[in-house]
Each structure stands twice: as C-alpha cells, then as structure tokens.
Amino acid sequence: MPSARELTRLVGVCKAPVIQHFAETISGSTTIRSFDEESRFRDINLKLTDAYSRPKFNAAGTREWLCFRLDMMSSITFFFSLVFLIFIPEGVIDPGIAGLAVTYGLNLNIAWVIWVFCQMENKIISVERILQYTCVPSEPPLEIEENRPDHSWPPNGEVDICDLQVRYAPHMPLVLRGLTCTFLGGMKTGIVGRTGSGKSTLIQALFRIVEPAAGQIIIDGINISLIGLHDLRSRLSIIPQEPTMFEGTIRSNLDPLDEHTDGQIWEALDKCQLGDKVREKEGKLDSTVSENGENWSVGQRQLVCLGRVLLKKSKVLVLDEATASVDTATDNLIQQTLSQHFSNCTVITIAHRITSVLHSDMVLLLNNGLIEEFDSPNRLLENKSSSFAQLVAEYTVRSSSSFG
Template sequence: MVDVAATTDFAEDYSLLVSPSITTPMNMANLELFTPAHMATTPSFNEAPSGQLVLEEERVDGSVSASVYLDYLEAGGGWCTMWWLAFVLALWQALSIAGDLWLNVWSGTATTETSAEFVNESGYYLSIYAALSVAGALSTSFRSMVVYGSGLKASQQLFDRMTHALLRAPMRFFDQNPVGRILNRYTNDMGTVDVDIPFTLGYVSSVTFLAGCTLATAMYMTQYMGLLILPLVYIYVAMGQFYVKPARELERVNKITKSPLLNLITESIEGVLVIRAFGDKQLRRFMRMHFRNVDDTNGSTYAKEVATQWLALYIQLTSVAVLAVLSVALIWMRDRLSPGLVALALNYIFSSLGFLENLVPTFAYFETLMVAPERIADYCKIEAEAPRVISGAVAHDWPTKGDIVFDNMAFRYKENDPLVLKDVNLHIRSGEKIGIVGRTGAGKSSLTMALFRINELASGSIKIDGMDISKVGVKTLRSAIAIIPQTPVLFKGTLRNYLDPFGEFSDDELWACLHKVKLTDRIGGVDGKLDSQVEENGENFSVGERQMLCMGRALLRQARIVVMDEATAAIDHETDQNLQRVIRTEFASSTVLTIAHRLDTVLDADRILVFDQGRLAQCDKPKALIGQGSGIFYELCSEGGYLDKVVTHQQ
C-alpha cells in the first residue's frame, strides 16, 4: 500500500521545483514522477551560458549524401560484395521460379498420363523439385552470409576508423565535445550499424528484387492493364519521399538529444559524492536536468514514431482506395474481360500492393538508419594532431642531456582564444631542478601542456637539446618526457604490464625499481607479486602508491626530463618525503620540473619560476627571490609561513 500522506509530503516538498508532466515516461508505485514546470527560471538553477567551451553538436541538413553510402559500401567489401549479392539474389529468384514451373509441369502430366504412369514418375518429379528447393534454401543462406558478413566487416571498419581518429584527435576536441557525445557514437550509432542496418539491408535487397520480378511479371501477363501499376508505383514512391524528409531529420534530432542525456548520467556517476555533499538543492537540480533531458529525448522519439505511423496509415488507406477503384473497374469491364484475366489481374494487384506497402516504408527506414554511418563518418574526419613519429628527426636515445630552451613562446588552448602564456623566454640547463609556482590561473600547468605539445604553440619555439620540438613526432616527444600527475591513472591488468608494457626489462630490474620507491614490501606481500592484478583506475592502491608507481616507471625509462604536475598536493607527508628523496638521488642528473601549491616541495630547487597572468614574472634561486623583500614569490611564502624554511633549505 502507498502511504498517501508521504506522497503528499513528497509533492509539497517538490512543488516549488517541479510539476507533474504527462510526457514523463513512467509512474512507479502510483507515485508521480516530476519534471520541470518551466525551463530553469529561478535564480538558484540558472545554468551557465553554453558555448563558452563546449561546442553545440552539429547536425547535417538534407538527405544523406551519396558519399556516406559509398563509404559504407567500401567498408563492407566494395562493389565485389554488391555483385555477389546481385548474383545470389538472381540465383535465388531463378530457383524459386524454376520450382514453380517444375511443379506446373508435374501437375500438367496428370491430364496426359494414366494414374499408374503418374505415380511411377512422381519420384522423378519429386526429386527434381526437392533438389530445386534445397538449392533455393542454400542460396538464401548464402545470401544471408553475404549480407551479414559484409555488414559485420563494415561495422568493424567504421569502428576502427572512428577509434583511430579519436585516438589521434587533438586535446581541444575533447575539451569541446563532452564524453556523452562520444559515448552516443559508440553506443547508439554503432548499435545501429552493428544490427539494424545489416538486417534492414538484407530485407530491402531481397524484397526489392522480388518486388521487381513480380511487378515485371504482372505487367507482362496483364499487358495493357499492367500499365496501371506504373502510376501506382509513383504514388507510393511519392508518399515515401514525402515521409523520409521529416523522418530523417527527426532521427538526427533524436540522436543528438541522447548525447546530453548520456553525458549527464556519466558526470553524475563520476561526481555522485560531490553532488550529495552539496545537499538536496543540488540533488534536485540534477534531477531536474535529467528529467529535462529525458523529456527532450522522449519528445523526439515520440515525433519520429508518429511520423512512422502516419506513413503506415496513409499507405494502407491508399491501398484500400486503389483496390476499391480497380475492383469497380473490373466489375464494370466484366463483359470485355475473361474471368481468368480478371482473376490474374486481381492476384498481381494484391501481390504488388503488398510489396509496395512493405518496400516503401523499409526504404525510408533504411535512409533514416544511414544517419548513424553519417555521424560516425563525421568523427572519422576529425583533424588529427601532429604526426606521431617523424623518421630521422632525432636519434633513438634523444634527449641525452635534458636542456630546455623557451624562445619567445606563446601558448593558447583554442584558436582565437586569449593567450594563456605570453613571451616566455627561458633556458633550463641540463640536470636543473626547477620549481614552478604562481597563483591559480597563472599558467603553471599550461607550461607543461606546451612542453608535451598537447596544443601547438601560438608563436615562438621550445627546444630540447637544441631540437625544436615542433619538428619531432608527438609520440617521440611524449615518450621522452616522464610525468607524475596529481591523479595518476592505472589501467586494469597486471602490475608488470603497467611498469613495463613492452617487456623491455627483467624481473630484477623491476624489483630494483620497486625497491627505490619503497614498494617492495607492498608488492611482495600480495599473491602473484609482479603478476598481481591492478584494478580499474588502480583502486587497490592508495593515491601515494599510485604516484610512486608512476615514479617507478620514470626510473625504469631513465627519463632525462621529469615533470611533476602538482604531484604532492594530495598525498601524505611521508610519501611526499619519499618522492623528494627519489628526485634528489635517482634523478640527480635529470632535469626536473615541479609544479606545486605547497611551496615546501620546491624550496630546495635550483631555481624558481614564478608565473603571473601567463607571463614569467620572476626567475631565480629561492633565497634570492626572498631576499628581494617583495614580489609574488615573497608574498606566497609569507602567506604560507615559508620564509624561515627558505633560508634553512638554502643553508
């Protein structure tokens, strides 16, 4: 039983926020689900203006271009597959007609032979008919293999192309396109390509071939009356063309509305703890946003289904009208037509109408399905970032020193955006330990993004060991620099695969690396040891242990340049000290760039780079910067109580 009082209280609590909606997809236990009364008009729930970073999803207008069909055809095996399909369909139809003709010949012998002769020859006629039937069944199976095999191949090709394009896409693409939009391509669109298109294509090809043969036979057999079929075909085709235009656009709208729905669900799952921590107000806000997205998706789906039912209704009404007119005409012409011709005409008209009623909606439906390959093709054409490897650009062991030069460097995240780094001129010598500080938004992390070529420089250059990094492949560059991020990412698999994914090091070297980062006891105490499993995102390791594993990978590779991007902001003091020890001892000859908010992690650095509003404001030893008695670094140390520690570290 439902507690009516509780239901009333629930409704009263949410009455200011939401109101019942008939477009809500379901009711559970007689409790009304609630959706927004109006689109976010209260100040508490005003959304930030869209378009500042995330771009609106583009939607193609008009019919699906021929290039999309050709791309799908090429992915499925090309014209060779189409010729095979045409041959199999022709064979299947020929075997069907041959079976009917053979049955007609067999039945015709009953009037010319005695009963005994008919019975004696039945085995012969039956064996031939059975052989034709088996051959027809085999041709049908082969037709299915051709259609679904080519569909599977096309699906794999499109999936591989899209994945390859996304893995090569620049980072600004992922800044401008939320994860829900990408998930929509991999779930909704790929699902259509995997299942719906091959099944529909198989049905369309067989029914089209069968309908063509039937209509041609009807026109031949009924002669001048067969001319009535031509305007009939035109009427049905015109109705299909009238329907397919809105149906195609509604399919595009429906797919676009699923992207924000998936994106919000993904973000809510990832940030559920933060959402709940901010209380009921934010819970209701996310509920409201979710219901709005559900209503948008359901609205487009409902409109699409209404259009489909409209076509089905009008096709059936047209068929009824055509049958009524032809029946009256045949009755009126009964004196001039033989009964056999009337029966034949009605038989073929019934068959033709049945084929047209199925064929026209199926063709229209097939074009709406081709919106999925169209959307996948858009992602296959994403502009790739710079070449991954440039043959002969640098030596295999580059860089050997770790010398870095920034020459009048400027950097931005997107074209036409303001510069986040401006006129940076700096020479970091080999083996230097550099601390990078500054207030929020000063450009600290942007410096590392420029170093890794996450986006290309707006102007100027960065040289490592005298080589301009713009002339080095991005894979070569990024493999040469080790990074220890604030939130390390560990992929699911074995610990050995994480530390040494390419199998370049022995077990002794791996254990020596773990010993240096003080994880020997931790790894040695679990089953499997080096072959023990790492959970998704490294959930079976603490944040500090994940960062030490990142440090271990850098040690194994003997990286000449190491970047620590705020790596000490989320770990305990003991792990922090362990990190600093490894940097001082194991990376003594490497160039180390450390970005930190906790200044005590960079007080023993050789030099401090202080950034302010994208410019390099100060650059000197920590003691020298403090000795100035003013400046950004002096203010940061004073605010954090680090002034005395600077003197102690330098002494």
Template sequence: MDLLATCFVLFPAFAAVIAPNRVDATFLTLTLFYSINITARLQHAIRQSADAYNYMTSVERIDEYGDLPPEEDNGGESGRLIETSTDWPSRGEIRFHNYSLRYQSNEEATLKSAGKSSVFQGLLRLVNRSCIDGEILIDDVDIGRVTLKHLRSRISVIPQNPLLFSGTLRFNMDPLELYTDEQCWKVLEIVRLKETVSNHPQGLHMPIAESGHNLSSGQCQLVCVSRALLRQSRILLIDEATANVDHETDEFLQTLIVDEIKDRTVLTIAHRLNTVANNDRLLLLNDGKVVDFDVPDKVLSHL
C-alpha cells in the same frame, strides 16, 4: 508519464462507477488490469530510452574520434625531420624561444612566452602546429623537427589523476616490456611498494583493476611514479601529482623527487607552495605571461 498512466486507470474506473450496467464486466476487468500495468511499463520505457540516449553519446564520441585528423609529424614548415643521438636528451636542457600557444587558430594565445599546463602540452606537442608560434628546444634540438614517437618516448609524465589500465602490475609499470623484473623490483622498493607486492601471491603479476580501483589513491599514484622512475627519462613532467593523495604520501613523494630524481630536469605544476618549495627555481605566471622566475625564497618574498 505517471499522470497519463493514471488517466488510463481513472477513465475505466469512473465508467464502472457511473454506468455499471452499460459496461461489460469482462471488458471492464480486462481494461483495468492492463491500465494498472501501464504505469510500470511507461516508466520502464522512459528508463530504457534514457539509457539508449546515454549509450549513443559514447557512439557519437567514437565516431568523432575516428574522424580526427592525424597529428602533424612531418618536421614543420621545412618538412624535414632530423635524427638525434641515441642518448638525446642527455642534459635535459629546455629553452622556450618566443613561444606562444593557442588552442584554436582563431583564439588569443593562452601561453605567451611561457605558461602552466599549456607548457606540458607544448612540450609533448599535443596542440596543432598552426596554433603555435616560436619553438621549444631540448638540448638545442627543435622538438618540432623530431617525430612524435621519438619525442614522447624521451619524456616521462606523472599525471594528476593516476592512469592505470586493467591488467597486471608488471604491465602497468612496463607495458612495452623493456626492463627486467629486477629493475621493476628495485623501483618498487624505492617507492615503498615492494612489501605490498611481495605479499601478494602473484607478485609483479598481481592484477590491477581498470583505473586501479583495487588500490588506494596513494598506491595508484606510486605506481605511476614507479613507471616514470623505471624509464629514467632526462625530463620529467609532474602535473599536480600530489593533489589527490594524503598528506603522508605527499611528503614522501616530495622527498622521493629530491632524492631519486635530482639528476633530471623536473617541471612541476603545483598550486600548493610546499609542493615546489624545494625546487631550484619557481616560475610564477599570470595571464599566460611570466611574472617572476627565480629561486623559491625570492619568488615567495614577492607574493
């Protein structure tokens, strides 16, 4: 574009030098004036075109998401949902029965009787039923026979990348307003955020920027931990929760999990040994299959 714009300036400039008496001076001046401005105009046009293309990608995605089929929630092949007790799951016992998972119905199974992050997707039923074989039982209840809302409301998740929304701290901890302010303060004290929040003029209603940009990465993760503690679910899924925090916060979270969540079933995905060294059992996977499942000392001795 710059070369093309330069040519527009070059031709009238040559005309003025080669044949100064044959070209009208007024017309030549006007031509040069507009030609010089073409470079900036073309650059601006290209930039606007690129921006429009990028923004239309968002439109394409929204259109694609709008046409997504609803998640299957009819009880599976039997077509019969079941009702669980109000305190389900009370034990937090999880059993995989001949379970395998594929991300596409025509692909090879990525989860063969057990697996890594695919385990979490299976527990939360994030994969279409046609890509699943076998079943997952929580307290002897097939999770495929309960509604998605009921299932997911009974499981807490601490993600690798903290998930925070634009709003207040209170909203991010308890978006459905199911708990009291006293319960929120108690949880903040456990995760060592009480002092920080107390020093803010708005307290629990302190503003949180989109994705928690006004907090440190460690504070964002602690807010997610406080949300999980507040729900008191019997099952907690931790997906590399300490991957993006400093060493001090990492150690604190490990201690917190041992002290405050010891009465729950906690499944942790980790790539660092110190993250899972205090767990009751280690599950070692390779190519979607279980290689070893035992206490940490025995599993680590086989590595």
C-alpha cells in the same frame, strides 16, 4: 525524411552527455556522497535525460507518421482498385480479381521499400558521424627517420622556450602569448599562477599534445617540433595529479612496452616502497589490476606512477601536482624518492599549492599567458611587492582561516 535525419543527428549528440555524466557519477559516487551532493547530480542527470528524450520522442513520432502515411496510401490505393473492380463489365471478373491482387501486392511491396529506405537513411547517420571523425586532423608521425635523436638524448635536460605562442584552435585566442625562458639542466623549477594563466597549457606544449602556433621549445639543442612524437614522449616523464592504472597486470602497468627485466621492475618497486605489497599478492608482478586500478588505493596508484618514472630514468620530469590526492605519508615518500633519485634531472612542477614550490631552485609565475616573474623563490619572497610573495601571503591567510 529531412526532419527524421536531423532528429537522428540530435539523438546521437544528446546521448553522449547522458552516458558521460552517468559514468562520471558512478566513478565519483564516494566523493558525491561525502559532500552530500546526490540531489545536484540527480537533477543534472534528469535534465540531460530530458534533453535526450525530446529528440528521441520526436524521432519516434516521425517513424509513426511515416507508417501512418504508408498505411493510408495503401488503403486509398486498394479502395480505388476495389471501386474499379466493381465497375468492371460482366464476364471479365476473374481478370479483375487477379489485377486487384497484383495491385494490392505491389502496393505492399512499394510501402515496404519506402519504409526500409527511410530506415536505412536514418541509420546511415552513424556512418556519417564516423566519416566526420575520420576528417579530424591526426597527430604528427610517431617517428621521423631523418630527425631521430640519439639514444642518450637528452643528456642534460635543458629546456629552452623561445617566444612560445599556443592556441587550442585556429579560431581561438592565444593562451600562451610569447613565453621566453630557460629551464637549466638538473634544476628544479616550479610553475605557478592563477587559474587560466597557462600552466597546464605549457606542459601540453612540452609533450606536443597541443602544437605551438609560433615559437619553439628546444631540449638540449633539438627542436621538439622536428622529431617524432614517440621519440619525444618516450624521453620525458610525467607524474599526473590523478594517478592512472590500466586494466591488466602490475608488470604491464609499470613496463607496458616490455623494455625492462623483472629485476629492474622489482628494483623500481622497492624504491617506491611497493615491493613488499606486490610480493604479498599471489601473482606478484602478474597480479591483476582492474579497470582504472579500482582494486588499488589512490596512494598505491600514485606510487605505481612513481615506479614508471623510476624505470624510465628520464632527464626531464614533469610533476602535475603529483601529491595533491594522497596522504601526508605518501607525499613525504614521493618527495623523498624524487629528491634522492632525480637530483640530477630537470624537474618541472605545476603547482596548484604554492607551498609545493618553495624548495624549488627557480619559480616561474605566469599571468594571462605571459611570464610575470622568473627567479629563485627566496629572492621573490624577499621582495614583498612581488606577485609571488603576494600569492604566498594570500595562500597562507586562506589556509590559516580554513584551519582556524
């Protein structure tokens, strides 16, 4: 039974990667075929299936071994009962047969009880896994009544980062190792750096997806760690790199909390040039959106994300390389809309392409969780020895060689 319990745990652990990889493969099948990588994904799927089949086979073997032992015990007990019956003196044969029947029935009942108990102990592993997840620490409260910001917060969108240190778990090293800088209200700041420098971690700390290990982030005089998550995240906006739409309708995707009128929604759609496309639909604002927005193109999904931001009218906007997955026309449209309607907002851009931050007011260059440079892009480019200038030169060389 201890072996069966551990094997059942292994089966549960090994099943999740198979399902996850299969789902990711199906959703990205077009990209996989375009790069001719079917064989690689097929091999990974077979390896994951083999890893799942090994504990599954052994778990089935333990069940069969239990059935065999129970059957053997029942047979041995019945055999000795039968031998005992043979040697019963003459004249008491009928009670002996009755005793044999009782012994056989009792033996079967005991075997059945043992089998059910073992099955229950194996199945209860699912409950054990649920209980493990209930012990995972929950997020901070959505609202803290004594620390609720005003409805107009943040009025300017100034972000002060003071000695910010972030790690993903108590036993892991620091990812951000003491950042101190200020994003002035209404300014456009680009955050650049090589892979692993801490760009995405800084944004996660801004939305409190990861809590700071030390230091603080202050937006217009309020420490964001002292207010509720809903009060914080509802006042910030983000356009992600991978556009996301949820199953439902256009209205529910643009205004999930029913905070805006139809006129405001149409106005946002017209600003992002999706109004005519939605009006062509039979249901208009109630047009159906399938799971993950599969019935809408990538560019249209990104414009819907832009429409969400236009509806919220936040003073702080985060762009996680929002135009990396769209065509040039959609890129120009998004950039034009942002410059027109967010000219007075604090815009923080996570740049995976160096050229996307050349028109920013300030550039923050991160290196190994520390600030290496923080200045205007023109000044950094004038200094040929600056790391930013070297990154731009390296990017230019790679781009020219790729197109050459």
